Structures are given as structure tokens and as C-alpha cells.
Amino acid sequence: MDKETRMEWLVKRVAQEFKMGDVVNLGIGIPTKVANALPEGIKIILQSENGYLGVGPAPEVGKEDSDTVNAGGQYATILPGGCSFDSATSFAIIRGGHVDATVLGALQVDEEGNLASWMIPGKIVPGMGGAMDLVVGARRVIIAMEHCAKNDGLKVLKKCTLPLTAAKQVNLIVTDMGVMEVTPNGLMLKEIAPGLTFEEVQACTEAILIEPDKVAV
Amino acid sequence: MDKETRMEWLVKRVAQEFKMGDVVNLGIGIPTKVANALPEGIKIILQSENGYLGVGPAPEVGKEDSDTVNAGGQYATILPGGCSFDSATSFAIIRGGHVDATVLGALQVDEEGNLASWMIPGKIVPGMGGAMDLVVGARRVIIAMEHCAKNDGLKVLKKCTLPLTAAKQVNLIVTDMGVMEVTPNGLMLKEIAPGLTFEEVQACTEAILIEPDKVAV
Amino acid sequence: MTKVIGLEKAISKIENGMTIMVGGFIGCGAPSQLLEEVCRQEVKELTLIANDTGILGDAMSQLIVQHCVSKLIATHIGTNKETGRQMSTGELEVKLVPQGTLVEQIRSAGAGLGGILTPTGIGTIVEEGKQKLVLNGAEYLLELPVRANVALLNAYKADKVGNLVYRRAARNFNPVMAMAADLVIAQVDNIVEIGEIDPDDVMTPGIFVDYIVHKQSQEVTDLG
Amino acid sequence: MTKVIGLEKAISKIENGMTIMVGGFIGCGAPSQLLEEVCRQEVKELTLIANDTGILGDAMSQLIVQHCVSKLIATHIGTNKETGRQMSTGELEVKLVPQGTLVEQIRSAGAGLGGILTPTGIGTIVEEGKQKLVLNGAEYLLELPVRANVALLNAYKADKVGNLVYRRAARNFNPVMAMAADLVIAQVDNIVEIGEIDPDDVMTPGIFVDYIVHKQSQEVTDLG
Numbered sequence A, B: 001m002d003k004e005t006r007m008e009w010l011v012k013r014v015a016q017e018f019k020m021g022d023v024v025n026l027g028i029g030i031p032t033k034v035a036n037a038l039p040e041g042i043k044i045i046l047q048s049e050n051g052y053l054g055v056g057p058a059p060e061v062g063k064e065d066s067d068t069v070n071a072g073g074q075y076a077t078i079l080p081g082g083c084s085f086d087s088a089t090s091f092a093i094i095r096g097g098h099v100d101a102t103v104l105g106a107l108q109v110d111e112e113g114n115l116a117s118w119m120i121p122g123k124i125v126p127g128m129g130g131a132m133d134l135v136v137g138a139r140r141v142i143i144a145m146e147h148c149a150k151n152d153g154l155k156v157l158k159k160c161t162l163p164l165t166a167a168k169q170v171n172l173i174v175t176d177m178g179v180m181e182v183t184p185n186g187l188m189l190k191e192i193a194p195g196l197t198f199e200e201v202q203a204c205t206e207a208i209l210i211e212p213d214k215v216a217v
Numbered sequence C, D: 001m002t003k004v005i006g007l008e009k010a011i012s013k014i015e016n017g018m019t020i021m022v023g024g025f026i027g028c029g030a031p032s033q034l035l036e037e038v039c040r041q042e043v044k045e046l047t048l049i050a051n052d053t054g055i056l057g058d059a060m061s062q063l064i065v066q067h068c069v070s071k072l073i074a075t076h077i078g079t080n081k082e083t084g085r086q087m088s089t090g091e092l093e094v095k096l097v098p099q100g101t102l103v104e105q106i107r108s109a110g111a112g113l114g115g116i117l118t119p120t121g122i123g124t125i126v127e128e129g130k131q132k133l134v135l136n137g138a139e140y141l142l143e144l145p146v147r148a149n150v151a152l153l154n155a156y157k158a159d160k161v162g163n164l165v166y167r168r169a170a171r172n173f174n175p176v177m178a179m180a181a182d183l184v185i186a187q188v189d190n191i192v193e194i195g196e197i198d199p200d201d202v203m204t205p206g207i208f209v210d211y212i213v214h215k216q217s218q219e220v221t222d223l224g
Helices: A003-015 A030-037 A087-095 A131-137 A198-203 B003-015 B030-037 B087-095 B131-137 B198-203 C007-011 C032-040 C059-065 C081-089 C099-111 D007-011 D032-040 D059-065 D081-089 D099-111
Strands: A023-026 A045-048 A052-056 A077-084 A101-104 A108-110 A140-145 A172-175 A178-183 A186-192 B023-026 B045-048 B052-056 B077-084 B101-104 B108-110 B140-145 B172-175 B178-183 B186-192 C019-022 C046-050 C069-074 C093-096 C115-118 C132-135 C138-143 C148-159 C181-192 C211-214 D019-022 D046-049 D069-074 D093-096 D115-118 D132-135 D138-143 D148-159 D181-192 D211-214
Touching: A003 A030, A003 A140, A003 A172, A023 A030, A030 A101, A030 A140, A045 A087, A087 A131, A087 C099, A087 D099, A101 A131, A131 D099, A186 A198, B003 B030, B003 B140, B003 B172, B023 B030, B030 B101, B030 B140, B045 B087, B087 B131, B087 C099, B087 D099, B101 B131, B131 C099, B186 B198, C007 C032, C007 C211, C032 C059, C032 C148, C032 C181, C046 C059, C059 C069, C059 C081, C081 C093, C099 C115, C099 C138, D007 D032, D007 D211, D032 D059, D032 D148, D032 D181, D059 D069, D059 D081, D081 D093, D099 D115, D099 D138
Parallel strands: A023 A045, A023 A101, A101 A140, A140 A172, B023 B045, B023 B101, B101 B140, B140 B172, C019 C046, C019 C148, C046 C069, C069 C093, C148 C181, C181 C211, D019 D046, D019 D148, D046 D069, D069 D093, D148 D181, D181 D211
Antiparallel strands: A045 A052, A052 A077, A172 A178, A178 A186, B045 B052, B052 B077, B172 B178, B178 B186, C115 C138, C115 D115, C132 C138, D115 D138, D132 D138
């Protein structure tokens, strides 16, 4: 399976994590693609932290509304039943546990569920935006990212080395190589991307992965 | 001057404390009457803590709106330019210093500017409602009350004996006998109701009153 | 996926001993029919969080008269003498809270905050048992979040996904309580189709609302 | 007693060295003409509080490009590379704050609170220098109020007493900032007569707003 196919698998796999009516906030990049990969019959309500619920698809050309953009600054739409609000309400929704799940990218994630996603000291310091609140407030935190960095550097670690976005808040990590759940004992590799073996995934992972069938019940 | 005339004097005197455009919250009872006694040309904006700005006069009979009542539960109106909001916003307005003045009644008030207005232990415990926030948050706290209790008991004291509504927040006390300003040195009797003498006011007051012309400059 | 539900079924979700929050300010914006049904179903041992307990005779007051409530958190009880009577006899446990503090405590719970610092109550008996912090020379009380199992709200209009619109002073505590309970039931005057409320006009997002009960236009039985 | 004022006069009230808050989220809902006028009047040494510094080329970004700002409090600066450049050279002091924390800090100032407790930032460098409280076993950071001398806002509609209505995602920080500055100036697309906005539709009460500037429909000079 080539990289592109595995990325498609990743997106589809994340999309299976939701149930009907879930309120979900999708981060910029790979997470955004999840909205178009939902299983037949499942509808979720997308929250945009800049201030509305019911994010719809991008508008038709010529129908852009400069007041209706998503948290990434791109033109968006609001679906029927959606609503707008100020930033205080938006983060009350996020921090208050009213978002069922958030899907975010990551620079690093580790076996304790720590997440680093907002800065590389001395290099890139874009700021945390709403990510720190999302990771603390959403009921479920799902990381969707490529398993390895562009330079083949490891991203699924024993311990994050970059400044954290939040401590021990990640629940699930979905990469182009597999699906890992954060458990009290470490990362359990629940699923392996088609065509890969456990050993191949482990070889690209600093954290020790747990095989589901080897867990004591 | 009879009691009724002196009470009218009190209400008019309080009404002189405002400048054009002031945001004012009036308590139930005597304070409410201030709205109808404003000097010619002065308009103030009344805030009602149950959730709107621009309180207007009582509606005509037959035009009552059950959703438009004041904080005392009576039918009211909203003037053009008024607006409604929730209780969190209402008390953000009050606590946040956005109310220029509040006029409230009192059970007791003392020379330090302490106020007791919300309970008589073992007798009446109606609750503080919004009074504690109003007294702490309004830029100016004006007490409007009869100088003595119904049983001729003293209400302007050296030290309040009833549970406080707030400590050291009162700025001005207007009664049917005079106008007292709370100063770092105690209560200064700035004005005496027509027909009364300093001694007559002092005789009905536990706190030692300061005569303005006797203050060292 | 409509959230519209019958009155009896909605209130049957409230169990004895639960904590309920009820919107309204001396009756204005209180969900009268939901409250009457709580009385009719004889739910007991409730902890009630509300601005007040209504005016003797109205639906809110009946929660107290009918002894549905064993503990009350409110800001003002002067308009319902039965509340004062039950408090003095010890039948009802009453905790009085400044109004601006109560609404921030409820907001804190809904917004996932650990609490807020307020100057309100400093130097009064409201201080008792609370942590005090001094910041830049000013004293503040730490007030903790307040949440409930169920919130009973009143709104003027709802669409079928639960977006709510309130009218005038009937808004009061309703939108804040909508965020701070596990189960949120709103009594509404009007129900419209999805899409009929402009996104900017929504005052409570539908994601907070679990059930909508259409207010009956007919006169309801007097429970007094 | 209208609050409508000219652009130049409105911005002349901002002095060098002041702290200003500016509404908007990556340009959406930012008061572009007010910002362009700040640049034109060459106001300097400002402390800027805003969600972000816009996208390079837009009005917000020009505040940074033109060196009007010496200190920045924001949540995200990734869309304006000049901000990052000035930060790395030390020309600009930057403090990054989680978005939900920043908006609550501003709200605290506007609402007269001494601060709020948030779980956001626990276990991260955001903790540094802050008081931590443990309540019921959970850790929270005490975040203090943030206010400004001047708030520059953008709204869709205003009446002449300053009641504001926002549209869609252009609301964002604007209503919260309206409560937390000594002087509040709003740029608005439409000005209507008093009474033309229904009380329930007002999103920012006019008492918060000092001046309204009518957005010019003509193209403004490109300051880039």
C-alpha cells in the first residue's frame, strides 16, 4: 500500500470513531479531511473555535461570505441548525466538556498520552491558539498524523521532548501505520494498517507497543 | 415640613446626583421613585439586574408583557435603545464597574460606609439577591432611606450590628433628614432637609456627624 | 432526530434526590409546566438551584409547597413565604448566595473552569468557609462551580435540534444553566423547523439541549 | 447624543504607549479601517492584545509591519511571519496565551472578577510563574484579568447609542473586549436609528461603546 492510500486509510479510520450527533472539533490539516470520510448514515456536528457550530462544506465559488470562515481562515458555510457565538462561549463549549471529540495533528505524542504540537523552540513558534483548551476540554482527544516525521524522525515516543500542549490528555492515536490507544499500561496497537506487521509499526515507534492479544484480562 | 414632604425632598435630592447618560440601578421601594424625579434635561439609563438596560415606565393597562418585568417582578417596559441579556452579562455589567451608581435602601448604615440591608437574623431572611454585587460593583453607592426605623430606632450608626451586605462601599446616604457623605473621617452632613437643624439630625443619628464648615482644609 | 418529547416523559427522567437547576426570575422565564409536572409526579428530596422560589401560588413556589425540595440554593426567597417558614422549621435546608456569584458559579461549571474570584461577599457572612485570595492588595473569594443533574429551562422559541431563543427579561438564568447540567429540558412556546432560526439569533446552542417540551396552550390544572 | 465620530478623530484618542485590544480572528471581524488609521497616525509603542496578528498584508498585520507594537499578547502568530521575525530579533516582545484562557482573562476584567481557575496549560510551560490551586484533586492555574486602555472592535450594525450586532464568525473576541477597556471604538458597516434594533438582538449593549465609526465603502489606500 502506498503512502497516499495509507493516508486515506488513516482519514477513514478516524471517521469511524464517531457516533451519530457527536460534536467534533477538527484541527487544521489531516484532521479537516475527516469530515468528508464519515461512514454512511453518520452525521456529526462540527464546532469551529472561532465561533460557530454546524460547519458546512466550502462555499461555491462566488458565494463566499467574508464573515463565515473556519478556524484556519478559509471560507466555510454554516449548515441549517448551526449557530454562531462569541469566543467566550466557544471556549466554554470546548473547556466545559461539551465537545465529544477533537481530532488534532501532532509533532510528538507519547505513551502517557502527552502531546506536543505547538512549538519547536528556536524554530517554529506559531502559538497554541485553541489547541491547549481543546486537548484539555474535549471528552476524547484523537491524534491524526503521519507516523513518522518527514525526515523519518520518530513521533510516537516514550516521552515527548518538545514543549507540551497538554499532559496525559490523548486517548487515541491514528497514523498511517495503525491505531494506538493510550492505556494505563502504555500504547496498545489496536489496529495495524493493511499490509503492515506489528514489527514494522514497532520499528517506527520509540514507545513500546502492546499487542491487544497479549494483554492480561 | 411633614414626613411626606420630606420624603419627596429625599427622592428629588437623590435624583440630583446623576449626570446625563449615567447607568443607574435603582433598588426596590424608595429608590424606584427616583426615576420620576430627575431634573429637567437629565436622562439616565436604568439597568435592571434581571436582564436589561433601558427600563421604561410601567406599561399601560392591557399592554403588559409577561416577559418584561423589573427586578421587583412588576410589569415594566424597555425604552428604544434598550437591550436585554442573560444574568451572567447582567452581573458582569454590575460587578465590572459599568454601572455608574446604584440607589438602595438599608436597614443600617454606618460611618465607615458599611451597609446592612439583607437580613435580620431570626426574623427576616429574604436573601441578598443582587444587592451584594451591586454594592461592590457600582461606581457609586447611594443609600436612600428614612433616617429612623419605624420604631424610631436609629439606622445611621457608628457600627452596623446586623449582618453586612458589604463592607465600606457606601458613598452617600440620603434620608428624609439630610445628605451624608462617607469620608475617611466619618459622615459629613453635607445638607440638612429644609426646616431641620444640625442638632435635630444629630439627635437621630448614632454616628457623630461632621459639619462641612468645621472640616479642616 | 427531533428532540421534541412529551411533558410526562420528559419529567419522568428526574429521579428522587437529584439536583435540579431551574431558570426564571420571580416567575418570569420559569418553565411553569415542567415545574407543575414535577409536582404532579411527586418527585421528592430534590436539591433546587434557582434565583428564587417564585411567588406563592405560582408553579415555582409549588415545588416548595408540595415538599419536593429538601435543599435549596437561591439568591432571594422573600417572595415566597412558605420557603421562609420551611427554613425556620428546619424542613428545608437553605443556602443563600449573591446573585452575581451564583450565576458565575453555574457558568464556571458549564465552562469547565475550576472556579472564579469575586469581590462580592468580602466582609460579610458569605465569606464563611471560603478560601480568600489577595491579589494586588484586593481581597477576593474563591467561588466554586455549581452544576446539576437536570436543568429545567423556559424559552420563547426552539428549532427541532434544540437551538433556543429567549424573549426580554425571560432570558435571565436560562442560557447559563443550559450549559451546566447533565440533562437539559426546555419548555418552549414555539417550535420551528431546522434552519428557520438564523445562526446569529440563537441564544443557546442546540448541543446543550436534550429535550424540548412544547408548552400547552390550554389552561393547566391549578396545583395550588 | 450620538456616538458616531470620524475615523481620524476616533483614532487620535489612542496615545503612544497605550494598551489596545483588537477584535478579530485571522482578519475575520477585525476593524480594518481603524487599524489602518492607527498605522497612518503612526501610533507607537503599543501593547497589542489580540487573538492573532492577521495574515501578512492585511490591516492587522500592518500594525506589526509598521512597528506600531512593542509588546504583543496573542494566541497564535503563525499567519503573519513578520511577527515571528520581530520576535526572534527581539524587536517585539511576545506573550503567547491559550485562546480560551485569553478570552476568559479579558472577560474577567470586564466582569469585575479577580481571575479564573482553568485546567488549560497544566503540565505545560504556560504554568510558569502562575499560582496553581488544587481543588477536589484537580489542578488549576489562576489566570488574572487582562484589560486595556482602548478596544478597537468591528460590528455589522450599530444604532446611535452604540448597541452592536455582529455577523457569523466575525463576532469572536469583539463582544468580550467591549467590556474590558476604558475607551471602546467600534467600526461598523451599518448605522441605524435608535429603536431599530430589537432589544433581544443586541449583542453588545451600547453602554460599553464610546464611539462608532462608519466603515467607508470606498477602497482605502493600501498601506502594505
